[in-house]
Amino acid sequence: MLLLIVFVPLTGAFTLPIAGRVSDRLRNLLALGFVLISLVLTAAISMPVFSGETVTSAAIFNNVYNFVLYADGLAVFMAFVSALISAIIIFYSFGYISHYENQNEYYLMVVLFFGGMMGLVFSGNLIFLYLFWEITAITSWRLIGFFREKQHVLRADKAFMVTMFGSVLMLVGFISIYQQTGSFELAAIKSALGTGHLSNLAAALILAGILSKSATLPLHTWLPDAGVAPSPVTALLHAALLVKIGVYVFARLFVATFTVDEFWHTAVPVIAAVSALVSAGAAMVDTDLKRIIAYSTVSQIGFIFLGLSIGNEIGVAGALLYIMMHGLAKGGLFLCAGIVEQNTKIKDITKLGGLIKTMPITAVSFLLCAFSVMGIPPFGGFFSKYMVIAGAVQSGHLWISLTFLVGAFLTIIYLLRVFNMVFLGEVRFAGVKEGSAVMVISVAVLAVLSLAGGILIYWPCQFVLSTIQQLPGIVK
């Protein structure tokens, strides 16, 4: 079952260019189908997992490179959220990408990326975790450079190199864990470490990889630049999946598997706080629609790191909820930006205005998603933000909590500014239409999910709380 979740999209991706030769429609449906299969299977696997079991499937080669897939609550939660958002984004792509060349490559890369993500989430061996990590890096490199212009390709190269820089450091960290424990398998590492904690060198190296992938200060610069990608790609990479990889690996390693030195419980929140503030500041002054949302992502990732790194129950629960709520809402924002960009051909917010008249559904969806990111009750984003900050206060990090409150306040300002400049005010253009039905439905679904996630907070909360029971690293 786990093997199917991972290998249906991974191998299926390579059939897409062939299907594309037969018919575009077949290829699109297949792409969506592969993701939906993973989604359904993940949902199916969640039943036993949430009653407290774990599911493992492994290919044992009797060496350190055993291929182990392992599903606990954390993995299933992450996989479910990723698959859900990916499915919506691929659906949106049907409308968006149909105007461009190289569609076969696009679907190949998106589904391959998704498969890599699923593999990473369920991976129980550090080497394979790294392997899937790089698959996501290669595919996002091709996706960012999708439009082939020199500037775009350069930025794609930059994104690849920055994340690769982080990831090779992380690989060295893994090797030093191997040196310390004699295994790359998470379960074996856990028992070998016992009550001892991970060496600080290994922790620092792995953290470098995580920060580069999650675009946290000081390795965040590739993310705003990567906004040149097609909008569904930016939504996929920046909002829903790629940046969450780092966060997930942080949760997987530092919360679920190892205990780390006390030092990191202070250092990581500080890095996160600086990252949240600086990027919020950058979002205030930038004028490119997608760059603002991208900076906002950098800032919001800081909140997730805060929740995970303080490590108490409410903080981690909040952070996991945050992954879900932020993915939904930020995905929605990027997709709305895609509609605006495609129909007006402008990304500079100072040149836009009054679009609420011509594209009302997009505008309302944007606003709803923005409310969720800001953390306005009763949207989903409110609960997650509240829990993360409550967790930080509870653990005694008062100053850091205050910094994050400022960050949250800035979020409200810059998102309202964007909404104001793009959708309100004078109508600057004539003849701008609403996006195609497929695209508008996708953003509306994301907006509704963001709202529903808040109103029906009981269910996701149950999801998350049962996940937390399986994590040993929680500070009680």
Next chain:
Amino acid sequence: MLSLFVLLPFLAIVMLNLPLKTVTRQLALWFGIALSAGQVFVVIFQPDVFWNGTDLLGRFFTLRLQADNLSMVMLLSIGIVTFAAILVGRQTIADSRLRFNFMNLVLLSLIGMNGTVLLTDLFSLYIFIEVVAISSFILIAFQRDLNALEGAFKYIILSAVATVLMLLSVSVLLMAAGDTSFSSVAAAVKNSSSSHFVRFAIGIFICGLFIKGGLVPFHGWLPAAYSMAPAAVSVLLAGIVTKVSGIYALIRLSTSVFGPDSSLNAVLMIAGAVSIVIGALAATGQSDFKRMLAYSSISQVGYIILALGCGTKLALVGAVFHLFNHSIFKSLLFVNSAAVEQQTGTSDMDKMGGLGSRMPYTNATSLIAFLSTAGVPPLAGFWSKLIIVIALWQSGYYIYAFIAILSSIITLGYLLSMQRRVFFGILSDKLQAVREAGFGIVFPACVLAAITVGVGLSFPFIFNSFIIPIGAFLK
């Protein structure tokens, strides 16, 4: 029947040059293909008759040949790369007379390489390395224009220095050991390890091999030779010739003849690390496709030598595995450069761009090759680098491990810029007419790419059964 590895190509050359030129010209190509494919076959399927049958022919010769796991890996790489080079040669060399000469020289080179990896005698090793070198000189100068002659001339001069150094060393060691077989030289080295005379001999032999293998600071000839040679010859040279005559000999001699020796290992590690960094940095500044690949070769060879210097069993396994992987993905990159050069008429990357849409197979295989070179999983190059870094880390060489792994970022950087300038991007108007290269180039490219992907994906399966046993050549 090990002697067949040397004798069959020799017989082929003799037959091809019988006075029946019209027939033999047609046959030359098929002889080469059959021999190289046959070599791959006997190594992979290990037919018992071949490896254990009584070597009747060999009795007439005094060569003492021996095939251990290291030789097997080398024979496999030689077979694969020669096969690819012959196919590329068929496609890129238009004149049938020249093509015939090319085939003869490739067969000569095959004799030299097979001999080198099977021999157990220092002096014969030297002879066969020279056989390889002579065929390479002529192959590089094949087109007889000024550039080609320059490349060949540089190679001849530095190679002559290497020849003198190695010959001198052999004569000194002959005095010390009374015999030049590996076992007696090894015994003599062990007994007189403090003798300055012997140490000097070892030192200059190693220097000679550094020149042959193109390691920094003896790498001056390599970029010129690789980039000036005809496309098919670059594939052969970069893929296997320097690896056999320089790197294989270094591995063999430093592990079982001159060493293991801690000061020798320290020298190897420094040379390896310097080659990695200098090669990678020099490659970043190149705008000629083949020159960039040549510098990249220097850098990758550095990894092999660095691991060799580390000296643990795991490190040597990593070194040999990387040698194999490197010969596959570097030949693949040179095959791709041949395709691009043939179709666009230039190897200047600044004049290209957007070729990916016109040459889909070349684009895809080049993508695989460069990701493998940069050590990106799940391709083969990742696993060999991983083994090397793990081995370095386990032996406590943390700094070297960091150098090795951070250089792969530089590697990624220049290869990304290559991919961007050649294949990615928007097609310029001048290049609208470009088409995919012919079958003779696309087919070997696909085969080599399939090997890289296949080895990479199946690595965990074959780790216990094929990769670790490579280390058995260590006594």
